[in-house]
Amino acid sequence: MRHAIALLVLLANSGVDAAEVTATFVDGKLGARVDALPFPAGLPKELTSGLTNRLYARVSVADARATLGQKVVEIAIRYDLWDQTFSVVSTLDGTIADSRTLANLPEVNALLSALPLPHLFEVATLPPTDLTLRVEVLLNPIDREKMQMIRKWVAQNSMPEVAGRQGITVSNAIFNRIFEQYADGSNVAAAWRAAATSRPFRIAPEK
Amino acid sequence: MTTKFIKLHRAVMAALLPWLAPLATAQDVQAPAEEPLVVQEITCAGNEQTSCEFIRDHLYLNAGDALDEEQIRNAELRMSALRNFESVKFRLEKGARRGAVIVVIEVEEASPIVREWLLGGSSRTDSERGVFAGRLAHQNLFGKGKIVDFTGVAVVPIGGDAINEAYDVSLRYVDPQLFDSSRYFAVAGARWRKRRYEDIYGNFGSMDAGQLEFTLGRRIADFSYLSLGITFRPSNDWVSGRWDSDGSFVISSPESYGNPGVTIAYGWSTEDDIHFPTQGTTFQIDAGGDYEPSEPEGRSHVQFRKTWARAGAYWTLKLGGDPSPEYQTSLGESQLFALSYARPVTPGDIVQRGRWYIEPGFAIKGYTDSGTVFYEYGLKAGFRADTRIFGYIDLYLLATKDGSR
Numbered sequence: 001m002r003h004a005i006a007l008l009v010l011l012a013n014s015g016v017d018a019a020e021v022t023a024t025f026v027d028g029k030l031g032a033r034v035d036a037l038p039f040p041a042g043l044p045k046e047l048t049s050g051l052t053n054r055l056y057a058r059v060s061v062a063d064a065r066a067t068l069g070q071k072v073v074e075i076a077i078r079y080d081l082w083d084q085t086f087s088v089v090s091t092l093d094g095t096i097a098d099s100r101t102l103a104n105l106p107e108v109n110a111l112l113s114a115l116p117l118p119h120l121f122e123v124a125t126l127p128p129t130d131l132t133l134r135v136e137v138l139l140n141p142i143d144r145e146k147m148q149m150i151r152k153w154v155a156q157n158s159m160p161e162v163a164g165r166q167g168i169t170v171s172n173a174i175f176n177r178i179f180e181q182y183a184d185g186s187n188v189a190a191a192w193r194a195a196a197t198s199r200p201f202r203i204a205p206e207k
Numbered sequence: 208m209t210t211k212f213i214k215l216h217r218a219v220m221a222a223l224l225p226w227l228a229p230l231a232t233a234q235d236v237q238a239p240a241e242e243p244l245v246v247q248e249i250t251c252a253g254n255e256q257t258s259c260e261f262i263r264d265h266l267y268l269n270a271g272d273a274l275d276e277e278q279i280r281n282a283e284l285r286m287s288a289l290r291n292f293e294s295v296k297f298r299l300e301k302g303a304r305r306g307a308v309i310v311v312i313e314v315e316e317a318s319p320i321v322r323e324w325l326l327g328g329s330s331r332t333d334s335e336r337g338v339f340a341g342r343l344a345h346q347n348l349f350g351k352g353k354i355v356d357f358t359g360v361a362v363v364p365i366g367g368d369a370i371n372e373a374y375d376v377s378l379r380y381v382d383p384q385l386f387d388s389s390r391y392f393a394v395a396g397a398r399w400r401k402r403r404y405e406d407i408y409g410n411f412g413s414m415d416a417g418q419l420e421f422t423l424g425r426r427i428a429d430f431s432y433l434s435l436g437i438t439f440r441p442s443n444d445w446v447s448g449r450w451d452s453d454g455s456f457v458i459s460s461p462e463s464y465g466n467p468g469v470t471i472a473y474g475w476s477t478e479d480d481i482h483f484p485t486q487g488t489t490f491q492i493d494a495g496g497d498y499e500p501s502e503p504e505g506r507s508h509v510q511f512r513k514t515w516a517r518a519g520a521y522w523t524l525k526l527g528g529d530p531s532p533e534y535q536t537s538l539g540e541s542q543l544f545a546l547s548y549a550r551p552v553t554p555g556d557i558v559q560r561g562r563w564y565i566e567p568g569f570a571i572k573g574y575t576d577s578g579t580v581f582y583e584y585g586l587k588a589g590f591r592a593d594t595r596i597f598g599y600i601d602l603y604l605l606a607t608k609d610g611s612r
Contacts, residue, residue, distance in 0.1 A: 045298075046296075049296070049297065049298035049299060050298060050299025050300070050308065051276055051279060051280075051297060051298065051299060052276055081299060081300070081301045081308065082301065082305050140280070142280075142284065146281070146284075149281075
């Protein structure tokens with residue numbers, strides 16, 4: 001059954017943190033746009049640090065019964081100290097999907113304020129029922145393997161120079177947050193993360 | 208500030224609508240070839256107490272190396288784990304020529320002063336008492352990571368037919384890296400202890416003694432350690448009486464409190480945090496030595512603690528109370544065997560990290576006047592947190608029932 005070009009989006013809705021997810025439809029593929037993600041206040045400074053910052057977005061589409069599909073989009077942003085421009089490389093499930101250069105920080109901010117995550121799911125594979133898109137975004141994610149390595153280092157922490165050997169500093173809220181996420185069973189964690197779910201929408205069959 | 212940031216996004220967004228067009232088809236796009244960067248220099252910013260050498264040692268990169276961002280992110284995580292710093296951020300600056308970068312490690316140092324408070328109420332074996340304890344420590348003495356701490360514990364009787372009263376004050380100097388060795392640690396301390404107890408069956412004990420303590424320890428392999436401790440007491444005013452299993456009553460000054468007393472301890476710790484473990488194990492076994500006195504109830508010669516994280520909660524199995532591995536000490540009141548269920552609370556401005564917990568447990572206390580086993584079982588409930596104002600706090604209530612009646 002062919003699906004229509006018409007996509008009935010009943011308005012996006014934020015699940016958490018006031019972010020909004022809107023379903024998008026381009027070239028027969030369902031995608032998402034995430035507006036108003038509450039990024040950490042220090043992000044602009046991070047973006048111009050010269051180091052690569054990675055946004056990791058897990059997008060899942062679901063109907064009332066089950067999750068129908070899941071994709072991972074990673075957006076790597078790196079500031080060139082000499083050219084003072086930003087290279088932005090997007091990958092979809094590990095394959096490069098887009099690469100471009102942005103001229104300045106406001107352009108990057110504009111991109112992040114309405115984060116486009118297009119071309120994710122073939123519309124033809126989705127049922128004509130109420131669907132939702134859930135997007136979880138993590139900034140500079142850390143995988144479980146690396147976390148285990150760091151944990152081992154912390155536990156070992158018999159470095160001669162270290163003041164005290166009591167392990168992690170519990171005053172470091174960022175690190176604690178990461179630890180708690182792993183304790184919750186997540187395979188990927190980050191000091192900053194946000195999630196939002198769209199309002200239900202329906203892909204109408206072509207007439 | 209976040210709101211301003213979002214507004215800025217929205218304002219500029221209008222001019223950038225073309226960019227928001229769909230991304231190109233995956234296979235058609237190539238990432239730009241990246242110019243390899245080389246580390247020209249590594250510098251530090253924000254460090255007042257901590258030497259840049261100490262900071263640089265955590266980054267496994269040197270001048271002349273190709274820039275490895277993975278190494279930088281790993282170092283950022285490792286350093287964030289240290290109690291020396293509130294925050295650690297890395298950034299790059301332009302070097303002398305294109306492609307050469309200066310790696311700047313920007314730190315916000317944490318206070319070296321640690322405060323820990325214990326406030327509890329317990330009703331155990333016909334004795335109600337309040338438990339108050341505090342610890343104040345400087346953990347970066349001379350800027351070299353040496354520790355001095357002052358600890359006080361008071362167990363104050365409130366009511367009941369039995370008596371359990373204890374006061375303990377100690378001052379310790381700890382060198383976690385003796386003579387700059389990563390293997391050896393040492394502790395020197397002075398302590399005064401006063402304690403008396405008597406249960407309803409007639410088991411009793413009393414002690415009033417000052418003492419000097421010296422401990423030398425060596426770390427073995429990754430997580431283990433072995434230590435030798437010597438305790439001197441100028442006067443050893445200590446006596447106890449207890450029922451035995453054969454119904455006889457024995458009065459003695461326990462051998463372990465001889466002058467000097469020698470303790471040999473072996474243990475290991477794979478926990479990631481002594482106050483808020485999320486995983487790992489601690490184990491310690493003492494031979495020929497002394498009970499640790501900083502716990503209101505005294506401490507077992509065998510201690511074991513293992514923590515699992517499951518379903519958003521932490522499960523901790525404990526034998527012999529909370530651990531004091533190597534030179535560390537922890538304050539707490541536990542039953543001999545306990546299973547703790549703890550859930551984290553959302554961090555905020557006041558509570559930086561916290562958990563509430565419930566802890567059913569069981570303890571063998573000795574023998575009754577009829578020679579039967581005297582044991583208790585009960586429940587502890589409390590809240591432990593690292594707070595911005597008070598430091599670590601542990602608030603709890605513990606109630607047990609005498610199982611032998």
